[in-house]
Amino acid sequence: MTDFLEKRVIVCGGGLAGLSAAVTALEDGACVTLMEKAPEVGGSSALSGGAIWAFADFEELRAAIPDGDAMLQWLVYDNIDAARDWLATQNVTLAAEELHAEQGRRARSINPPQAIAALADKFLKLGGQLRLESALDALIVVDGIVKGVRIAHGSCTQDEAAGAVVLATGGFQGNPELLSRYVVRNPDNLYLRANAWSTGDGFLAATQAGAAASPGLDTYYGHALAAPPARFSRLELRDMSQYYGQQAIAVNLRGERFADESDGTAEQVLNQRLAQQPGGRGFYIIDQELMDSPVIKGRPLLTRVIVGRAQAAKAPVIVAATIAELCRKLSAMGVPESKLFREITEFNRAIASQQADDLEPARRRNRKSLCKPPYYAIGVQASITFTMGGLQIDERARVLRRSGGSSPSSAVPPSRALTDADALSIGIGADYRQTAIAGLYAAGCDAGNMSHFDYMGGLAVALVTGRTAGNSAADYVRTIP
Ligand SMILES: Cc1cc2nc3c(=O)[nH]c(=O)nc-3n(C[C@H](O)[C@H](O)[C@H](O)COP(=O)(O)OP(=O)(O)OC[C@H]3O[C@@H](n4cnc5c(N)ncnc54)[C@H](O)[C@@H]3O)c2cc1C
Numbered sequence: 194m195t196d197f198l199e200k201r202v203i204v205c206g207g208g209l210a211g212l213s214a215a216v217t218a219l220e221d222g223a224c225v226t227l228m229e230k231a232p233e234v235g236g237s238s239a240l241s242g243g244a245i246w247a248f249a250d251f252e253e254l255r256a257a258i259p260d261g262d263a264m265l266q267w268l269v270y271d272n273i274d275a276a277r278d279w280l281a282t283q284n285v286t287l288a289a290e291e292l293h294a295e296q297g298r299r300a301r302s303i304n305p306p307q308a309i310a311a312l313a314d315k316f317l318k319l320g321g322q323l324r325l326e327s328a329l330d331a332l333i334v335v336d337g338i339v340k341g342v343r344i345a346h347g348s349c350t351q352d353e354a355a356g357a358v359v360l361a362t363g364g365f366q367g368n369p370e371l372l373s374r375y376v377v378r379n380p381d382n383l384y385l386r387a388n389a390w391s392t393g394d395g396f397l398a399a400t401q402a403g404a405a406a407s408p409g410l411d412t413y414y415g416h417a418l419a420a421p422p423a424r425f426s427r428l429e430l431r432d433m434s435q436y437y438g439q440q441a442i443a444v445n446l447r448g449e450r451f452a453d454e455s456d457g458t459a460e461q462v463l464n465q466r467l468a469q470q471p472g473g474r475g476f477y478i479i480d481q482e483l484m485d486s487p488v489i490k491g492r493p494l495l496t497r498v499i500v501g502r503a504q505a506a507k508a509p510v511i512v513a514a515t516i517a518e519l520c521r522k523l524s525a526m527g528v529p530e531s532k533l534f535r536e537i538t539e540f541n542r543a544i545a546s547q548q549a550d551d552l553e554p555a556r557r558r559n560r561k562s563l564c565k566p567p568y569y570a571i572g573v574q575a576s577i578t579f580t581m582g583g584l585q586i587d588e589r590a591r592v593l594r595r596s597g598g599s600s601p602s603s604a605v606p607p608s609r610a611l612t613d614a615d616a617l618s619i620g621i622g623a624d625y626r627q628t629a630i631a632g633l634y635a636a637g638c639d640a641g642n643m644s645h646f647d648y649m650g651g652l653a654v655a656l657v658t659g660r661t662a663g664n665s666a667a668d669y670v671r672t673i674p
Contacts, residue, residue: 203355205329208236210637210659211361212312217663219319230328246300261645284311339632356670364579364638365393375410382473386576395639407641410582419508420572441477445470448533455558468575476570480563509572583641590662591629634662
């Protein structure tokens, strides 16, 4: 007879993904323990803007993120309405759906601290056991089947038996070693725009146990933040995000444009290119007309509100009556004056003469020259919110093996079997089969490759994959004799 602890579900990480998994598994009849590394639950979910959004159209999602995993993207797209309705039944306050036509998104917003508190409360009311300051250290795997976790608490470690484990530790953006291995040459170029606890513990434990990493490990989500010497707290990360970058001229410290600023569905693509510039730093240059425009067409937030916040936090914000004066003032900060002047005037000339395609780099959208004084240059620093790559999961949130070998557990049939046509079209052997690691699930930022370079909404991914993982884990522990 199996001890009940050997049939429980252990969820590691108490952000939106982990709490959704934990409450779902309890509702499905499992006994659940939630391990949270920090002194409180919430993670980056609690710091977020709270817009649980999805693309309005799946074709648009695929066009924006063609290299992401289509099956997992579909999982989120197809289940987001039901998942948000479920959230509303958990005493989470959700606003009515808003359609943001300009971005092709439909969003329902939560108040993140209220949502986290409501889910944690529901978890405890359903009999879940919450362990704070308890960090996943390693997975316990016997004969290829997950049997529990090693938990670090202060300087002690303890083994905890489980029938299934859900990894929801929030990605590896807080781990400079993993960042330099997979993401950027110099992690110091990136501000951490996230909770401080997500250091890749789920990714490391699972890959040590033979899990496959997903594609897209080198891509990530973030927004340029107000640059040093600006000082701000983790609670102000959203206010310090310079979301209007796609409208601006973005230059690096050498005074060069380095990207088509308008590329991608929002500023996260520009942010990744900014990170590759010297120091991960640069300036967004705008004029008064852009300053008085909404950050996103049709939305109320004006660029000047964001710039005002950056200025108040003591970010470099230069104001000048002419482009020449702006360049002169920036030269005092080390940006070559004549180079920058040429770059801005060439940009303005190309836009005015409808030759923006010939710019190097070209400017494909938001073609507006800077011509209404005064002019502004705002110092920006690249940041990382979460790593888009992570563990490879299937449509039931099961973590897949790195090697194609067969699963030791009959309870876990082969998944993601490639059809012969798939195998031919991507040129690998038709007999390659990835199977799941019995008893192991991942959700939220620990699950990789839904976003890939461009972005599809972190809260929606956390909610849907969390629900899926909790449901799958509860189903699986029921099969343990
Ligand atoms: C400023 C900001 C604004 C954002 N705005 C939005 C928005 O409006 N809309 C949107 O869709 N997305 C937004 N996001 C992104 C979104 O918040 C994340 O994608 C999402 O919250 C990730 O959820 P998660 O549960 O995977 O991770 P998290 O919420 O970060 O939870 C991970 C948890 O795991 C814990 N943990 C880490 N290691 C361990 C371990 N070893 N053992 C146990 N626990 C561990 C952490 O402490 C944390 O509590 C925003 C993010 C930020 C930072």
